[in-house]
Amino acid sequence: MNIKTIAKMAGVSVATVSKIINNYADIGEETKQRVLKIMNDVGYMPSSSAKTLATKKSNLIGVVFAGQLNSDLSHPYFVSVLDAFKRQIGLLGYDLLFFSNEKFFREKEDYLARCRHFQVEGCIIIAGDQVEPSVNLLDSSDIPCIGIDIKLTGNNSAYLTSDNAKISSCAVEHFYMSGYRDIGFLGINRVTEVTTTREVAFKEAMNMFGLNINSDWFTYSEDFEGESGYQAMKKLIARGSLPRAIFAVTDLLAFGALRAMKEHQIRVPDDVAIIGCDDLLACQYSDPALTTIKQDKEKIGKLAALMLYDMINQQMDPKVIIVEPELVVRQSCGGA
Amino acid sequence: MNIKTIAKMAGVSVATVSKIINNYADIGEETKQRVLKIMNDVGYMPSSSAKTLATKKSNLIGVVFAGQLNSDLSHPYFVSVLDAFKRQIGLLGYDLLFFSNEKFFREKEDYLARCRHFQVEGCIIIAGDQVEPSVNLLDSSDIPCIGIDIKLTGNNSAYLTSDNAKISSCAVEHFYMSGYRDIGFLGINRVTEVTTTREVAFKEAMNMFGLNINSDWFTYSEDFEGESGYQAMKKLIARGSLPRAIFAVTDLLAFGALRAMKEHQIRVPDDVAIIGCDDLLACQYSDPALTTIKQDKEKIGKLAALMLYDMINQQMDPKVIIVEPELVVRQSCGGA
DNA sequence: CTGAAAGCGCTTACAG
């Protein structure tokens, strides 16, 4: 079923049908209704590829999970952001194309090429670590890109991130105000925009409050999984000296730490208090419920869609938007 | 940059370039290498839409979240399945097209039309509730479809689901063997393949063990969110009489129930034991850690990809595959 | 081993 058939059935030209599909004004009302009815009756649907080929517009947004060790659909934080993004960009009429990371044309991991290949109109790039050069290529291309937690610098790029410095200072401040002075840090052994910022800011905040930075109380997990947080916490415990409070750069890591402490009969928050970051769903149900710095996933995803849309359509000047984090007090950080 | 330019640069015909791209055998090695080098140098990438238009193959798999109240990217269980699916289907060379549910051509929610529109080669359909007729249309079309937790009956469809009857009997059996006799049920107020099966099987299992089914101990949440499980549990508590154990059809609901009980100083498992279903990550960190019936998300997602691939390529006879669930014992169900 | 040409299903100036 194609446009030609419809034209024939209606006794009009292909051009006329095309104009009706695309809502051109200069079509007789009677003709329009007649053609519309026929299309409806036979369930005609224009071919996307033909349209894309003719117009260079695909109505598709590419989603790329950047980095060697990308989070894909496995990190609850990014999934939530993406969920909000999908909802909003859907309202604006776009569908989403998830590039598989596994395989591609002649084995090359070339995002820009893939975007051209599918003629996507814009991209959302989700942060990962060890970001490949091909992401930079995409970033600096003419394809509008919106980054989540990844600093994009291209002329047609913008990015969103929580205020990561503030996240750390929030945590330290809350510890301080709750009477904690001996504060440790559970970080991650990978070079990421986000985690690096949080660690630097953590130290600055410690300094600001005149608190001692004790490197014995710093421990690092291998990746973003809860299991790795567990391992990292066990390493810290094994060292013998424990801080009274720990800031974990991510809820997932905090959960792992919680499990390690439970195993070692270390009571939270009585022996060691802990604050995470993200406000994953599971924070409400953990033992104890996790005090955390909330990132507004809903807002970030929605804003990303809106900004990308503007960049695609009105050549809006790309910007960076920093979203405010928020302290959510639960049970894992009492008072010292 | 198109095939014509490459042909001109290499001094060969467009047809020859096309054959090289598609790895035809009947091309001179020298020619081939020369053209390949040029494509590489200029970073040429064939246009997907032109290729699709010419071949009717898009290398795209559509993902549809069925149902009025679909789970989209918000239900951790389906996200995990999808994650595994994406990884495997990516290895097989496909990218994923997520249809936005929000809006479409002339406001119609017609999945089949959308699939034709994009010429997707196959679809994965994720269960939701109040499934629209348009999903049935897609199911009974010639497009290969693989369902997750949704019974597909079309000639080119297959589906995967955990053995939901067994899930319930596992739970009841474990309760029974742990000494519990007064068992309640936390279900969901929506007509879904999965939840209906679990409820029916729950009652059958209760009968099998000669246990009393007390309707006072049945309570239903409005949807799949933890918050709704919380509300449902509060309703049950308000009725005054509590069972000694509860089977929640979903971990998310169980988490909500956990919170409600904590608020009412009901100890788990001392006062009321609970078993969930899914084995979400959060089960490990909840208070207490949740005993659950695990669905093998990894396996289901991977199998779905493999089956869909076979259906697309070798016209494999569609099948239904039932995946075995597995009891995971943690702390929420001790001994009575 | 290589190429000319028709065709895939649309859109878009342009002419009337």
Added chain:
DNA sequence: CTGAAAGCGCTTACAG
């Protein structure tokens, strides 16, 4: 208000 025709960038018999 409507239509003829070129063009988008590929693939694929078919001919040589």
